[in-house]
Amino acid sequence: MVKSKSIYSCVECGGRVLKWQGQCPHCHLWNTLVEAVAEKNSTRFNYTNEISRVQNIEKIKIGEEPRYSTGIAELDRVLGGGLVDGGVILLGGDPGIGKSTLLLQALCYSSCDRAVLYVSGEESASQIALRAKRLSLATKKVHLLTEIQLDRIQEVLGKEKPNVAVIDSIQTIYSESLQSAPGSVAQVRECAAQLTRIAKASGICIILVGHVTKEGTLAGPRVLEHMVDTVLYFEGDAQSSFRLIRAIKNRFGAVNELGVFAMTEKGLREVSNPSALFLSHHEEKVPGSCVMVTQEGTRPLLVEVQALVDKSQALNPRRLSVGLENNRLAMLLAVLHRHVGIACFDQDVFVNAVGGVRITEPGADLAVLLAIVSSLKNKPLPIKIITFGEIGLAGEVRPVQRGQERLKEAAKLGFVQAIIPKANKPKHSVFGIEIILVDRLEDAVTAIF
Known part of the structure; x- marks a missing residue:
């Protein structure tokens, strides 16, 4: 019986080599080669329609895909x-x-x-x-x-x-x-x-x-x-x-x-109404809780961000985030210390996005920091307030996309105040919601606390 010949295929790019290597020579990624049986060369694809011809793009008839x-x-x-x-x-x-x-x-x-x-x-x-x-x-x-x-x-x-x-x-x-x-x-x-x-x-x-x-x-x-x-x-x-x-x-x-x-x-x-999934229903105001409006494709979603800040009992304080990027949390804490003067170097900081949702956009920065300050000072944020905005390393509050749609979603769910970047000032007022415009992080902290 003839022994089958083996080759090694890359699971990322599909490249093939005869001998195993730690790095794929085609895409240069490591540990992506897996063993497979070498196949005989054969024609497995047959023509199913007429042979394609060269066409000018402007002359091609197009229409909306039904x-x-x-x-x-x-x-x-x-x-x-x-x-x-x-x-x-x-x-x-x-x-x-x-x-x-x-x-x-x-x-x-x-x-x-x-x-x-x-x-x-x-x-x-x-x-x-x-x-x-x-x-x-x-x-x-x-x-x-x-x-x-x-x-x-x-x-x-x-x-x-x-x-x-x-x-x-x-x-x-x-x-x-x-x-x-x-x-x-x-x-x-x-x-x-x-x-x-x-x-x-x-x-x-x-x-x-x-x-x-x-x-x-x-x-x-x-x-x-x-x-x-x-x-x-x-x-x-x-x-x-x-x-x-x-x-x-x-x-x-x-x-x-x-x-x-x-x-x-x-x-x-x-x-x-998916926003209801990611909001907790507290009977009274609680410290460390802040509601933000995130954007998932074309859909605005209200998500509650919770923070817990507690004095660390270890030499290296813990920084843990669930549903948000952990490295960004460390950066935001440094910005908070440098530009607002609030230090958390001796505190354990835990941040969680309620409902198991994953937030990848930087528009959650302002909500995360306000929740952290609220927990640290043990002062709850006002009821029915939302926020969004990206925080830069210089302490500025940067705008996010689709700000008007986020505000409309918040107003629809009964929120009456919003802290947003100055650059996201709506062209038309949103009925039922008071807008607080901030240019820097310290302005947002001062406006609340």
């Missing part, structure tokens, strides 16, 4: 308005987060006016039918295929010609033209490329379900994310019933859009 709803408004928001014919969507998330449940619900809702197909490589037909029954879904027009062989899936797609097809999951599909096992770098790349080719040639919208690694990134080669049109991440805490779906890449809409769901006995339910 979209159709999934039946789930929060999912439509993240997708940029709905599904697009010929689009390829990659949905990743932790095991048990609810990826299959969400897509099964979407297919059942879409089946009213669209032909849909659910391809499962992980569960049996009876398991999926049992889940649909438990969720009380209308599955009369939903077609199901339990298959992991790529050629068979291609044959069914060509025969059934659905408008929407879900492949659950891409890591379980394999092609017989390759010798490597399902889930390997070569198999994932080959199957994704073939399915993407079918979607573009036939106009079928294909949704691929992807596994994630223990680091939280999508399993398989990084080229998988480059192939598809949209990359969605399904996030959530195992201890919480709330789920967040976030768009990381979208060729048909805005990125960083956020959809919020609640996991119930009847499946995933949309949350119409």
Whole structure:
């Protein structure tokens, strides 16, 4: 028996080398090479339509991509308005987060006016039918295929010609033209490329379900994310019933859009007012609490930032933040000391974003520092006050994007005061909310305390 020849493929760039190395010679990243079986050279791609010709861009006829709803408004928001014919969507998330449940619900809702197909490589037909029954879904027009062989899936797609097809999951599909096992770098790349080719040639919208690694990134080669049109991440805490779906890449809409769901006995339910999830309801004013307005894509969200400052019992005081960047916390404490004269060098500082939300924008800086000062002085902020703004190293309060929309969201939820950067002064007054404009950090601290 002839021994199979091994090669080493990079999971980031897809580059190949004959011998293992610590660093990929193509993308220069470390520890990204994994062993795979060397495949024989063969032509696996056939022409499905006429040969392309050179065209002048100005003469190409263009039009708005028609979209159709999934039946789930929060999912439509993240997708940029709905599904697009010929689009390829990659949905990743932790095991048990609810990826299959969400897509099964979407297919059942879409089946009213669209032909849909659910391809499962992980569960049996009876398991999926049992889940649909438990969720009380209308599955009369939903077609199901339990298959992991790529050629068979291609044959069914060509025969059934659905408008929407879900492949659950891409890591379980394999092609017989390759010798490597399902889930390997070569198999994932080959199957994704073939399915993407079918979607573009036939106009079928294909949704691929992807596994994630223990680091939280999508399993398989990084080229998988480059192939598809949209990359969605399904996030959530195992201890919480709330789920967040976030768009990381979208060729048909805005990125960083956020959809919020609640996991119930009847499946995933949309949350119409997500700001309520990230706000605590205190019976009285408490020190160390500050409400900010963050921006997730085109959606403004109100999030409560909590801080606890306590005298340190160790030589090195602790700096811990949950939901915010830890390195930025250390920088903000230095700015607070240098420009306001409030020192925390002998204090433990803990900062938390309520509800498990992750805030990555610098617009949370002002809220974090006001919460820290409130906890340190043991003086609560006024009720119904919000803030946002980025803090520079010189102590200035810098503007953030979409300030007018943030203020409107705060006023809609009953807030009556706002401390914002001077450069974010609204062109038109926002009804029901008093604006306090600040230019420097010390101005904001003085205005409150």
